[in-house]
Amino acid sequence: MNGASREALASARERLNALTDSSSVDAAKLAEELAAVTALLDREVSLRRVLTDPAQTGEARAELARRLLGNQVGEPTADLVAGMVRSRWSRSRDLADGVEELAYSADLIAAQRAGQLDDVEDELFRFGRIVTSTSELRSALTDQNAQGSAKAALLHSLLGGRANPVTERLVTRLVGAPRGRSLEAGLDALSKLAASRRGRMIAVVTSAVPLSDVQRQRLGASLAKVYGRQIHLNLDVDPEVLGGIQVRIGEEVINGTIADRLDEAARRMAG
Incomplete structure (x- = not known):
């Protein structure tokens, strides 16, 4: 706007x-x-x-x-x-x-x-990752020929009783009325809107193995110091990064993975 x-x-x-x-x-x-x-x-x-x-x-x-x-x-x-x-x-x-x-x-x-905003943020992020990695689910939820009631029923079978009711309502509304957005873009916008409720930024952190509680706390504190705002960490595990972590905040990417270093070395050798 x-x-x-x-x-x-x-x-x-x-x-x-x-x-x-x-x-x-x-x-x-x-x-x-x-x-x-x-x-x-x-x-x-x-x-x-x-x-x-x-x-x-x-x-x-x-x-x-x-x-x-x-x-x-x-x-x-x-x-x-x-x-x-x-x-x-x-x-x-x-x-x-x-x-x-x-x-x-x-x-x-x-x-x-209700003190459940953190849960909703995390569930939106995790559901977005499931959609990205499951082509059949994404196709079912974005099929323009499918009835809205069928999509709502599918979402309820996946989220009902497992996710916060607010998460289910948000996702169901987004799927039922995408308004020209991709499902991934809509879920990302919802995650950012949830983060803004607390005046904080979202960092998507990708690592080869799950981070420990101490590592998460240290990373969150370091990022908050750099950006001057509280940072909410959305954690993703991807064995292909090999080691280290990648941090994405908005359009900015901080890449410290072994895979990235190998790619960079390969580019230099090719040059």
């Missing part, structure tokens, strides 16, 4: 945080209703354009949103959506993207309230 949309989304995030500071607000219900609003905006392109029309005043757009939502959603959801359409957006599509982010964030807030 750029310009006005970025500012509008930042304001919406603040309103969501303020709203969910109250324990009386059901964050899971809020997430479900915001997801339904996202689906409505995706279906009704003309409505999306009307709700972001700069020729109309913000108050007029907000009032229209309230009338349209009527008794379909609760007051907290109506307040959030009205506040969002009151703001200016660079593109009408950005409004739907913003509502979707708030839906995911509301579910993550529910996990955070």
Whole structure:
């Protein structure tokens, strides 16, 4: 997002945080209703354009949103959506993207309230690795001809009772409404959104063998010192790296694996 949309989304995030500071607000219900609003905006392109029309005043757009939502959603959801359409957006599509982010964030807030956000982060990462390594599962979950109910049932058979309910809801929603993203990209975005709830960064650490608790603590402390922020470590084991570790933070890769050193030596010899 750029310009006005970025500012509008930042304001919406603040309103969501303020709203969910109250324990009386059901964050899971809020997430479900915001997801339904996202689906409505995706279906009704003309409505999306009307709700972001700069020729109309913000108050007029907000009032229209309230009338349209009527008794379909609760007051907290109506307040959030009205506040969002009151703001200016660079593109009408950005409004739907913003509502979707708030839906995911509301579910993550529910996990955070329950002290389960770390579990959800780890489960999203692990599920992403399973999808990457299992082509049959990925094909089943991304098959455009498959019914959404069948995909939800498959996910429930895999995650139900094994993963946090918030994790299952997030993944099911992502699979049911990918909105133009690959499954891997969607899971990565969810992981980053979960990390941002604590104001921390994600480091994907790949090693030949599992790291010990002491190694994890030392690595986390070292990275936090370098980046000036708390770092959440997502750990992956890949015997092909041979030894050492690879750390990926965003687009930056810190490579200290034996395999990488051998590749570098081979390149130098070839040169």
